[in-house]
Amino acid sequence: MSPASDQSDALYGDVIMAHYRNPRRRARLACPDVETEEFNPFCGDRANLQLRLARSDDAAATVQDVSAVAEGCSIIQASASLLADQVCGRTLEQAADLSQLFRDLMQGKPLPPVAVAELGALEALAVVRRYPVRIKCALLPWVALEEGLRRLR
Numbered sequence: 156m157s158p159a160s161d162q163s164d165a166l167y168g169d170v171i172m173a174h175y176r177n178p179r180r181r182a183r184l185a186c187p188d189v190e191t192e193e194f195n196p197f198c199g200d201r202a203n204l205q206l207r208l209a210r211s212d213d214a215a216a217t218v219q220d221v222s223a224v225a226e227g228c229s230i231i232q233a234s235a236s237l238l239a240d241q242v243c244g245r246t247l248e249q250a251a252d253l254s255q256l257f258r259d260l261m262q263g264k265p266l267p268p269v270a271v272a273e274l275g276a277l278e279a280l281a282v283v284r285r286y287p288v289r290i291k292c293a294l295l296p297w298v299a300l301e302e303g304l305r306r307l308r
């Protein structure tokens with residue numbers, strides 16, 4: 156293990172580094188219902204997101220499958236991986252609510268315990284608030300999600 160990664164471990168914590176090293180749900184989907192990509196020209200971060208929905212007559216559309224591929228720093232990669240894990244299985248409305256909660260977390264808004272519970276492992280990214288230039292990195296995959304949800308409506 157390099158000294159650099161030891162330092163990142165200390166800075167960002169185990170959950171972020173675990174998702175950075177082994178990102179979830181990177182496999183591309185054969186037939187996504189929507190695909191979005193966001194790019195931050197200032198640091199070169201890129202997030203590509205695919206969503207596939209399951210629909211039934213009597214229920215709201217549910218996110219059945221997610222593919223999230225991020226390029227760039229450890230924060231965007233961890234955020235994309237955590238997003239993919241957490242959004243899978245949610246309705247579009249629940250996914251939008253989660254995205255808003257995550258923005259609130261990044262902005263340092265006080266969250267009630269029920270909201271913290273809803274965020275689950277995403278709460279590990281709260282540490283990013285200590286490094287304000289990195290907040291954009293954490294949010295980029297969520298911008299891609301919000302654009303995808305907007306197109307699906």
Ligand code: ZN
Pocket residue numbers: 198200227228229230231289292
């Ligand atoms: Zn970044």
